[in-house]
Amino acid sequence: MFDYDKWQEIFETIRKHKLRTFLTALGVWWGIFMLVILMGAGSGLENGVVGMFGSHARNAMYVWTQRTTKPYAGLPAGRFNQLTDGDIQAIEDRFGDMIEYMSPRMFVPSGEITHGDYKGSFSVRGECPEFVHIDAIVLEEGRFINPLDMDQRRKKVVIGRRVQEVLFPDEEPIGEYLQINGAEYQVVGIFRSDSSDEEEVQDVEETIFMSLATAQQVNNRPGEVNWFVCTINPKYQVAEVEEGIKDVIRERHKIHPDDPQGVRSNNVEEEFKEIMGLFTGIRILVWVVGIGSLLAGVIGVGNVMLIIVKERTKEIGIRKALGATPRSIISMILLESVFLTFIAGYLGLLASTGIVALLKIATGDGGAFFMNPQVNPGVAIGAMFILILAGALTGLVPAIQAANIEPVKALKDE
Template sequence: MFDVDIWQEIFSTIRKNKLRTFLTGFSVAWGIFMLMILLGSGNGLSNGVKEQFAQNAVNIMWMWTGETSIPYNGLKEGRPIKFNNQDYDFLRTKESDIEKISSRYYLPGDILYSYGKEYGSFETSTCYPSLKDMENINLTTGRFINEMDMMEFRKVVVIGDDIKKALFKEEDPIGKYIRIGGVPFNVIGISKDKRRNQDNNRQAYIPFSTAQRIFNGGDRVHTFTVTTSMVKTTEEAEAISDKIRKDMAKRHDFDPNDKRAMGSFNMLTEYIRTMKIFQAINLFVWIIGIGTLIAGIVGVSNIMLILIKERTREIGIRKAIGATPFSVISLVLLESVLITTVAGYIGLVMGVGIMELVNMALMKAAAGGAENVFFVNPTVDFRTAVTATLILVFSGALAGYLPARKAANVTPIEALRDE
């Protein structure tokens, strides 16, 4: 199969029919090219949206409380609902669908941050160590809050990059003390959100336990941040939040349907919904791409059939002087595979190349500070490219199969009969 002769045979026929070979190859190249462009764009869109979600864990859920709006169990509406530390213990130990949990206590009043002569007003997030994973908090230096900080009510703080710039300028803040509402806190780390949400860089993180004790929180909790089990469907995700809501309603005597008494946002539902759309888009892209490719393959097959018809006499001669059916089939099949593979590969390289160029342009734009939200890394991964290549070789064989069988069935007598 790999001897030089058969290739020479094939090349001599291709050379004889340059235009026809080009046109045939072009339809295949175009099919693959479009498939790559479509897949790349689909990926870019999907990556862009994923990146949006990636600011937090995709299975994150927030809960907060308000006042009841529906009378319940003989209790009047307008009653304030408040989470507390017992709710934390309950959620952490009794709710099997909750994986990680962090409480937050909002510091009262306007809290001023100061270091030496510098001061400013910043957002304070009081949290458990688990928040780091849930909100994908990225540390540039130092460490995040840990269990020891919590247990010992340590006055430590992780400051956002903008706070560091505002208070410390060029100075290294680690180990220094800043005052938060007049209370000195030891800086243990600096966080930086490299993504789009710049607000996170104006935020400081202090241990929840410390915050509750120092700022007179009692056992009050304002919000819970939790991650839930990763489920596959929106229904399952909804079921999880409903279960939690019902349990909390029971604990605090409010109607489970009262959205004002307790509010929540379940990211996973949104994530699943969005990913479903992208799966559909991806499927659609493949269907269109394969469709275009099939048109190309039918073209190749068609051309090969015509070619066989034209070459009937030649094939008859070959058979008369000793060509076996196998050698005839491999001649036709290899030609078909060669045309589709080479042409398809050109289309593949061009398609991937264009998407890479687009990616480079996007990266450049992003480095220049441009806000580009919905198109990230619009490229085709290696596996898809390999799949496409395999599809190509397979389709080449498919395109050649019918013509090859026709060629093998040529009888020398009929082929050589003088017109």
């Protein structure tokens, strides 16, 4: 039920006590403002760091070999063990059901890469078709490496966006040829990186991929592999499988089981979890600080309402003498308090979401550590309701106090 007169009375009171109203509103405004800004900043940081992963598989691990540091089985320390197709096969045989995608890789040393008059130096790698499921890359045109390229060792390459810009500045590259180490390779696709980390993007987009088999052939290193990446079936933790996979390599190459150097690995999942753990901490901090400042705002309102009642003792006395019932006094004070907290909270919400939106525009999708800050609307609205409820609760005590003011005493109060 909307009581027009009552609201008019409240608006009048508020309009004619601007400073008091402003001070009351400021605390609440600040509380919700801080909460939302903190939430936005937290999520921006989180999105920024998570964005650096792009579409890179979170459940990936990298494995490579280094010189051994311990003698084992009659063999001296300091040996280098080359990974081979046989190792990959053995790992797939043993852990086939746990491994999602397996992608062995090989570098192709290359000098200047040319196309007509255009040239540049880019890194060149041999890859299996599976690698697209692991790396943070997105196909823009054409196709990726396919099994046929592997089987027939075809001289087909997929190039990064930067490679296309340098070698094919004004030409459609698909179907065209470029020269690596004097041999011609046909471009079949163009990709870009979807990471938000500029450096990473540049590295990836300055790469040329061919099939692993082709790379092994042109390097004249049949059956060899530089290192491999694999993703683990989501039913398992990467850490559960990590040592098992390395043990297969150790066994096959007679590397001491306790040698810290012989076989190395990098667990992306653990890395990702660590970062996420950090953000759980940040989120808790945001909530503690945000709710703290909200609470301070609400207590501020209660405080100011108490002062207001004191200040208005005489007015309330006059109103009571003229026929105001205790109920009308209570509803006047309560409505004023709720109305103020609501408006102040709403303005705080508007201001802070506005700033978060501006930050979003300013940082865009490209910011390295900060991007796409967001505010959970449910949380924001929830905070508003808490504010209104708190406004009512903190208004209640002064309201009851006001209702019990004795007109006789209030009118004597000069």
